[in-house]
Amino acid sequence: MVKVIGLTGGIASGKSTVTNMLQEKGFTVIDADVAARKVVEVGEQAYHQIINEFGEQILQSDLSIDRAKLGAVIFHDESKRKQLNTIVHPAVRREMLLQKENAEQAGKNTVFMDIPLLYESKLTWMVEKVMVVYVDQDTQLKRLMERNDLSEEEAQARIRSQLPLSVKAERADIVIDNNETIEKTKDQVEEILMKWGLDP
Ligand SMILES: CC(C)(COP(=O)(O)OP(=O)(O)OC[C@H]1O[C@@H](n2cnc3c(N)ncnc32)[C@H](O)[C@@H]1O)[C@@H](O)C(=O)NCCC(=O)NCCS
Numbered sequence: 001m002v003k004v005i006g007l008t009g010g011i012a013s014g015k016s017t018v019t020n021m022l023q024e025k026g027f028t029v030i031d032a033d034v035a036a037r038k039v040v041e042v043g044e045q046a047y048h049q050i051i052n053e054f055g056e057q058i059l060q061s062d063l064s065i066d067r068a069k070l071g072a073v074i075f076h077d078e079s080k081r082k083q084l085n086t087i088v089h090p091a092v093r094r095e096m097l098l099q100k101e102n103a104e105q106a107g108k109n110t111v112f113m114d115i116p117l118l119y120e121s122k123l124t125w126m127v128e129k130v131m132v133v134y135v136d137q138d139t140q141l142k143r144l145m146e147r148n149d150l151s152e153e154e155a156q157a158r159i160r161s162q163l164p165l166s167v168k169a170e171r172a173d174i175v176i177d178n179n180e181t182i183e184k185t186k187d188q189v190e191e192i193l194m195k196w197g198l199d200p
């Protein structure tokens with residue numbers, strides 16, 4: 001049986017950074033954000049449901065979903081965000097479980113699931129243990145504004161649409177402190193892999 005470890009945190013807290021470290025070591029990381037992009041590609045069931053719910057004005061000229069436009073709607077409106085989640089999340093879960101089965105069939109010992117909304121969406125049943133990538137509020141805001149070229153207000157709206165990172169850290173089996181250098185984060189990741197006896 002493949003071991004499934006959950007990797008979560010807040011927006012821009014460093015999950016992809018940790019994912020890169022795990023992948024460098026040969027681990028399979030199943031990424032919910034990547035799955036969420038795949039299941040809304042043109043022609044997919046969720047694609048049509050999104051157009052029904054949000055209208056054709058959220059499409060780009062090539063008919064794909066304009067993610068910036070959809071984001072501008074859902075990060076400022078909780079009920080719209082819930083509507084989008086109801087459409088997209090079941091398809092994301094199916095896609096992730098399929099990828100897990102593929103990894104198991106390929107003989108993998110461990111897979112990580114990078115799920116930003118693991119706690120919000122009550123998905124802990126999908127994983128055996130949870131690691132939370134943590135940063136303090138100021139660092140999160142600064143890194144998010146820089147990475148996505150967002151105003152402070154836009155960045156705060158995204159942060160506010162998630163459970164506070166401090167609450168996630170309290171619930172975690174283990175916390176990776178990503179406030180400092182990438183090297184220090186890497187050391188913590190290596191320590192956890194040893195402690196939990198994980199191999200790819
Ligand atoms: C709103 C969308 C179109 C914005 O796309 P964009 O390319 O700008 O962002 P991306 O998908 O890379 O997400 C970036 C981060 O935003 C946060 N985020 C995304 N969706 C949500 C949400 N519904 N609620 C809270 N935070 C979210 C996550 O931390 C995620 O890592 C997109 O995020 C989306 O389709 N969201 C709904 C699906 C979802 O919940 N995805 C998150 C994991 S399942």
Ligand SMILES: Nc1ncnc2c1ncn2[C@@H]1O[C@H](COP(=O)(O)OP(=O)(O)OP(=O)(O)O)[C@@H](O)[C@H]1O
Binds near residue numbers: 011012014018
């Ligand atoms: N220890 C660090 N020191 C400096 N910058 C960092 C560090 N860790 C991550 N970053 C930067 O912070 C930003 C957010 O990191 P990353 O993309 O890994 O977060 P994430 O949790 O995957 O975000 P999201 O889920 O929102 O996509 C990136 O621009 C990344 O390069």
